[in-house]
Amino acid sequence: MGTENQLPAEWTRLWSRPVGWILDHVIYRTAVTGKSNVPAAGPVVFAGNHISFLDGPVMFGASPRPMHILVKKEMFKGFLGKVLRGSGQIPVDRTGDRTALHTGKKLLDAGRCVGILPEGTRGSGAAASISSGVAWLALNSGATVIPVAILGTRQGDEHRDHIPTPRRKLYVSFGEPITVKRRKGEPGRVSMDRAAAEIRAALAEHVQGAIRATGQGLPSEPAPGSSTPQHRQSAVAGTPADHH
Secondary structure (H helix, E strand, O other): OOHHHHOOOOOHHHHHHHHHHHHHHHHOEEEEEOHHHOOOOOOEEEEEOOOOOOHHHHHHHHOOOOOEEEEEHHHOOHHHHHHHHHOOOEEEOOOOOOHHHHHHHHHHHOOOEEEEOOOOOOOOOOOOOOEOHHHHHHHHHOOEEEEEEEEOOOOOOOOOOOOOOOOOEEEEEEOOOEOOOOOOOOOHHHHHHHHHHHHHHHHHHHHHHHHHHHOOOOOOOOOOOOOOOOOOOEOOOOOOOOOO
């Protein structure tokens, strides 16, 4: 069996793309901008901010190209799990298994698109810190990175588990493409940290630009209980940082 047969089938887009459109434009009212920033062909990593359960599906439905989104494996249970697998999404084991990253790279090598919410968990959505997984994918595949600002899926002091009521106005903005590359003689870890910093900065700046353009702010978050530096790039468990 070839490695391509182990990837999510391309037919998954046939039914999942219309469902994503219905979510964005029938159940909710989603304003989408920046589609022209997305390359029409070739590998793309979509990197979105993360404030709600809906961020991945909303980004999926708004994108001009189909994508395979990295989703925590705990979501792949019961009916929802069947939907996620049937729509070509990728389960992520956050305890250190590298399988999802390698699957993502194979998809990118095949010219497809991968979506990731690199903040790792729902929060303020300001992209103050991101995982290094998005940098690993971009560096090892040569894919273009598109920062994606997602606003309105959670507002004010709504709980992180809150699901917005139907017909709420949502916003998805696809930012200008960026490319990260290794520099000659640069160690893998240094390349990873630099690329993650570049992606984080681009995503954070794009989110702030989308806030100014739409007037839709980020949700309020309680004061953090730790002394984590604001601009730290947190590592994904098991990320093969020095893999070339």
